Amino acid sequence: MIRFDTSKVEKKKKKKKPLVASGVFASTDEEAIKTKDTLNTKVEKNVENLEQQLKKAISHASAGDFESSRKYFRQALLLKSDQPKTLEMYAQIQMELGDYFGAIRSCDQALNIVNIETPNGSQNENAYIYLTLGRAQLNFGEIHLARESLLCAARSFRKKILEGEDSDSETRRELQSTEEEIRSVEELISRFQSQTSQDKDKTDETDSGCSYSYR
Secondary structure (H helix, E strand, C coil): CCCCCHHHCCCCCCCCCCCCCCCHHHHHHHHHHHHHHHHHHHHHHHHHHHHHHHHHHHHHHHCCCHHHHHHHHHHHHHHCCCCHHHHHHHHHHHHHCCCHHHHHHHHHHHHHHHHHHCCCCCHHHHHHHHHHHHHHHHHCCCHHHHHHHHHHHHHHHHHHHHCCCCCCHHHHHHHHHHHHHHHHHHHHHHHHHHHHHHHHHHHHHHHCCCCCCCC
C-alpha cells in the first residue's frame, strides 16, 4: 500500500504573475497567436483532405476504375507532392492507363525525393519504386534500362531481408517474382541482340558493292 508522507511536502510558492503586454505589443501578440492558430488549422485540414483523397484513389484503383483513381491521386499530389510512396502508387495507375512515360517520370521524381531525404534510402521504399520503374521502362521499350531498374529492385529486396529489416514472406515472394522478371528481360535482350546481328549481316550482304550519291 502506498503512503504519502505529507510532512515532506513543500509549501507551494506563490507564482509571480507574468508580465502582460499592453498597447501595440498586446495587439501584435494577439495577431501572432491568431496567425499561428489559423496556420495550424489549415495544416490539419490539408492532412485530413490528403488522407481522404488517397483513400478514394486506392478504393477506385481496387475497383478497377483507374481514371477516377488517377484524378484523386493528382489531387493528393497537389496537396503534397513530395511523397515517394504516393508517387509510386500513382505511377502504377499511369501504367494501367498506358501512360508509361508518365509512370517513368513519377518514379524518377519519387527516387529523387528518397535520395535527398535519406541518402542511404529506405530499402522497402526503393525496392518498390525501382520495381515499378523497371516495369514502366519495359513497357516503354527501354529494355536495357528496365533490366537495370529491376536489378536495383532485387538488390533492395535482398538487402532488406539480409539486414532483418523485414522477414515477411511477402518480401521474399516479391524478390522471387522480380528475379523472374529480370530473367525474362534478359532473354528479351538476348533475342533482340541476336535479331539485330542477323539483320546487320543481311544488310551488309545487300549493300556490298553498292554506292550512293545524293544530289
